[in-house]
Amino acid sequence: MTAQLEREFDVIVIGAGAVGENVAERVVRGGLSAVLVEAELVGGECSYWACMPSKALLRPGTALHAAQSVPGAGQAVARTLDAAAVLKRRDYFTSNWQDDGQVIWVEETGIELIRGHGWLTGPRKVEVAGLDGNSYALAARHAVVVATGSTPNLPPVEGLDDVEYWTTREATSAHQIPERLAVLGGGVAGTELAQAYARLGSAVTLVARGGLLGMFPEEASRLVAAGLRADGVELHLHTGTQGVSENDDGSLSLALDGGSTVTADKLLVTTGRHPALEGLGLESVGLAAAEGKALRLGTDSTGLVSGATGDDGGPWLYAVGDAAGKVMLTHQGKYEARATGDAIAARARGELTGEPEPWSRYAQTADGHAVPNVVFTDPELANVGRSVQQAEKDGFRAASVELPIQVAGSSLHSEQYEGWAQLVIDEDRKVLLGATFAGPDVAELLHAATIAVVGEVPLDRLWHAVPSYPTISEVWLRLLEEYGL
Numbered sequence: 001m002t003a004q005l006e007r008e009f010d011v012i013v014i015g016a017g018a019v020g021e022n023v024a025e026r027v028v029r030g031g032l033s034a035v036l037v038e039a040e041l042v043g044g045e046c047s048y049w050a051c052m053p054s055k056a057l058l059r060p061g062t063a064l065h066a067a068q069s070v071p072g073a074g075q076a077v078a079r080t081l082d083a084a085a086v087l088k089r090r091d092y093f094t095s096n097w098q099d100d101g102q103v104i105w106v107e108e109t110g111i112e113l114i115r116g117h118g119w120l121t122g123p124r125k126v127e128v129a130g131l132d133g134n135s136y137a138l139a140a141r142h143a144v145v146v147a148t149g150s151t152p153n154l155p156p157v158e159g160l161d162d163v164e165y166w167t168t169r170e171a172t173s174a175h176q177i178p179e180r181l182a183v184l185g186g187g188v189a190g191t192e193l194a195q196a197y198a199r200l201g202s203a204v205t206l207v208a209r210g211g212l213l214g215m216f217p218e219e220a221s222r223l224v225a226a227g228l229r230a231d232g233v234e235l236h237l238h239t240g241t242q243g244v245s246e247n248d249d250g251s252l253s254l255a256l257d258g259g260s261t262v263t264a265d266k267l268l269v270t271t272g273r274h275p276a277l278e279g280l281g282l283e284s285v286g287l288a289a290a291e292g293k294a295l296r297l298g299t300d301s302t303g304l305v306s307g308a309t310g311d312d313g314g315p316w317l318y319a320v321g322d323a324a325g326k327v328m329l330t331h332q333g334k335y336e337a338r339a340t341g342d343a344i345a346a347r348a349r350g351e352l353t354g355e356p357e358p359w360s361r362y363a364q365t366a367d368g369h370a371v372p373n374v375v376f377t378d379p380e381l382a383n384v385g386r387s388v389q390q391a392e393k394d395g396f397r398a399a400s401v402e403l404p405i406q407v408a409g410s411s412l413h414s415e416q417y418e419g420w421a422q423l424v425i426d427e428d429r430k431v432l433l434g435a436t437f438a439g440p441d442v443a444e445l446l447h448a449a450t451i452a453v454v455g456e457v458p459l460d461r462l463w464h465a466v467p468s469y470p471t472i473s474e475v476w477l478r479l480l481e482e483y484g485l
Contacts, residue, residue, distance in 0.1 A: 057086060
């Protein structure tokens, strides 16, 4: 029999992915009670359909190629991956799509969990259609946090609605390797999964309306494109898709600009994502999209949503992670969640009013200055902070130092190592604004750059940070020398 249950908590978090979990954990640490509302698996997209499974699919191919690139090791390894073993290991990292371990953590942390679909019905009010058949009327004493993540964009391709296709969810959870895979989109997800499936045995064709990884410097993305081609991926860049149709044998045909056709057994659509805000009842608190446009939330440095009704009793509605629409990266969403959770607890104690100081524990300052990002292809691509164009747009007098990665550490790392590095420098303050690295295993260079950007380390002091020899990090020395130090 269905029951209507009324509950009250200090904080209600809608969405129990990695970001929602972090908010709830922080407010509980701050002495408040919290409930997570989740209709799917606790742990969210990253744990089951994004970060973890995609990297589990990529890592074996990268490890194999690394061994093949070193004389002595190359002769000792097989030339192809064991696809079944790779998929089994992927299943392990997703806990076979079971969230028991995550639920135990939630309970042990002192957070309550309600499984179901939740939506706002008014200021500090959330209704939940429970998966247990019950209905829950929840009230928040202090805050409601929207941590519902994001959902895929679908391109306006004729016929797409009439065929079965993969999004990243299906691609990261598949248990069969298609003979032929077509990928729409040249961003991070499309590029990573194209290489993963090529190394697992698919004949992969990637089609992108723009360039490959267009948000990165061309010198860096060019190295990734060469890596994909070396794995047999056919690239159709700066090419539109006119339509898609199903053939009599169940395969799919993509009609491209210029009259060419691509035939594939599976189609993966990776053309971006947008905040998952549909069905959350945001209109009940005065938040609605302009006509013809998708709803976007405006937030301050603590994640507090602007424009929501009911603030006469103090700030109460927050958004974090992909739902906030600032930076759609798991690690940055968790960073936002930590700041937001601490801010909510501090406001509840009366210790925080208004906006906090930049770089305080309550402010998401790094979102605008130092967002680290890694593309886990082979070669890897990693960057943090501003590009030259972004720096100039933000009013900085910026300079760029660029070099191929050609140091003793890289030559020892693998035969014919190819890499590229760039520093973006504020010429007035002589500090780093950004950095980009491309090449095998460059992701491990990124945190040093992130620290330098966040800490605004002066270049003349950074000069005294001597890189160990022989490592790929020697490129730091070469870059600073190129700058003139």
